[in-house]
Amino acid sequence: MNQLIVDTKNFNFSYTKTKKDIQNLELKVPKGSIYGFLGPNGSGKSTTIRLILGLLKKDTGTVALFGEQYGVKTRLQILNRVGALIENPSLYEHLHAIDNLRIAANYRQNIPGSRISEVLEIVKLTHAKNKKVKEYSLGMKQRLGLAISLLSNPELIILDEPTNGLDPKGIIEMRTLIKDLNETYGTTIFISSHLLSEIEKTCTHVGIIRNGEMLYQDTVAKLKESKGTHIKIDIEVDKPTEALSILTNLKKGKTFLVDGFLQIEVKNKEEITAIIDALRTEGINIYQVSIKNNFEELFLSLTES
Ligand SMILES: Nc1ncnc2c1ncn2[C@@H]1O[C@H](COP(=O)(O)OP(=O)(O)OP(=O)(O)O)[C@@H](O)[C@H]1O
Ligand SMILES: [Mg+2]
Numbered sequence: 001m002n003q004l005i006v007d008t009k010n011f012n013f014s015y016t017k018t019k020k021d022i023q024n025l026e027l028k029v030p031k032g033s034i035y036g037f038l039g040p041n042g043s044g045k046s047t048t049i050r051l052i053l054g055l056l057k058k059d060t061g062t063v064a065l066f067g068e069q070y071g072v073k074t075r076l077q078i079l080n081r082v083g084a085l086i087e088n089p090s091l092y093e094h095l096h097a098i099d100n101l102r103i104a105a106n107y108r109q110n111i112p113g114s115r116i117s118e119v120l121e122i123v124k125l126t127h128a129k130n131k132k133v134k135e136y137s138l139g140m141k142q143r144l145g146l147a148i149s150l151l152s153n154p155e156l157i158i159l160d161e162p163t164n165g166l167d168p169k170g171i172i173e174m175r176t177l178i179k180d181l182n183e184t185y186g187t188t189i190f191i192s193s194h195l196l197s198e199i200e201k202t203c204t205h206v207g208i209i210r211n212g213e214m215l216y217q218d219t220v221a222k223l224k225e226s227k228g229t230h231i232k233i234d235i236e237v238d239k240p241t242e243a244l245s246i247l248t249n250l251k252k253g254k255t256f257l258v259d260g261f262l263q264i265e266v267k268n269k270e271e272i273t274a275i276i277d278a279l280r281t282e283g284i285n286i287y288q289v290s291i292k293n294n295f296e297e298l299f300l301s302l303t304e305s
Pocket of ligand 2: 045046047160
């Protein structure tokens with residue numbers, strides 16, 4: 001099996017006693033992937049990233065990076081192999097870009113002087129290295145932040161919404177950069193976003209989070225196949241076996257009988273009405289209809305910018 005670069009189990013975290021902010025999250029980020037961590041505002045993306053980096057302390061569960069947990073090796077030893085860009089990078093605005101890189105390199109261990117020009121080249125800022133950061137556009141600042149995170153030649157890069165606030169040109173530049181890093185150096189990239197279209201364009205793998213829970217995790221290719229066929233509903237009726245044969249004949253979608261409940265996967269909400277009508281016409285009493293996994297609604301919430 002492909003090695004997992006990030007692997008969390010039974011991951012739980014709450015900021016306050018009244019609400020669970022991260023619930024049993026199992027992140028599986030394969031080596032060499034570009035993993036898109038997708039979720040609407042407030043779903044727990046930044047919190048998860050902080051937990052992975054050990055900036056927040058989880059309530060329960062384990063996190064392994066490169067197969068190793070904090071504690072077995074020290075956190076800093078592990079984090080030496082990770083580059084992170086969380087929200088806006090903290091930069092010295094009144095200093096030149098190259099001085100920002102020199103300062104950042106001094107904070108880290110064993111960065112050769114030549115690495116500074118290498119990272120400038122990677123993020124395509126060599127031409128602007130002697131400009132003051134306050135003269136940089138937001139896109140250039142993001143790329144300089146990325147350059148800083150690349151200083152230690154990380155095997156894993158974690159980016160929290162790196163295209164937030166960028167104009168279309170800036171977004172394309174960042175997207176190209178991420179793909180190049182992955183292709184040229186084999187760097188595993190973990191990138192969060194609230195936009196499905198962004199993840200579809202850039203990523204090989206995807207994890208979808210809502211209310212701190214992982215709803216879906218697979219390759220982007222599989223996600224594209226399953227989009228639109230994925231409203232799962234449970235129906236409680238008085239005569240489940242009869243109802244099952246009615247629905248099977250109706251051919252609206254795959255139907256199962258599980259623990260006395262009918263489970264059916266439909267393409268859209270209109271099909272739910274058709275199913276209810278068919279059952280009622282045959283004299284079946286319906287006690288409950290619940291949507292288990294409403295991908296349609298989820299995807300809608302992920303397409304607004
Ligand atoms: N410091 C904090 N104290 C208490 N609650 C917090 C704190 N930070 C975040 N939360 C809550 O935790 C939940 C997850 O927030 P988080 O910032 O991780 O979401 P997000 O997916 O990164 O959202 P966004 O897309 O807006 O960046 C939200 O309900 C948020 O209100
Ligand atoms: Mg966030």
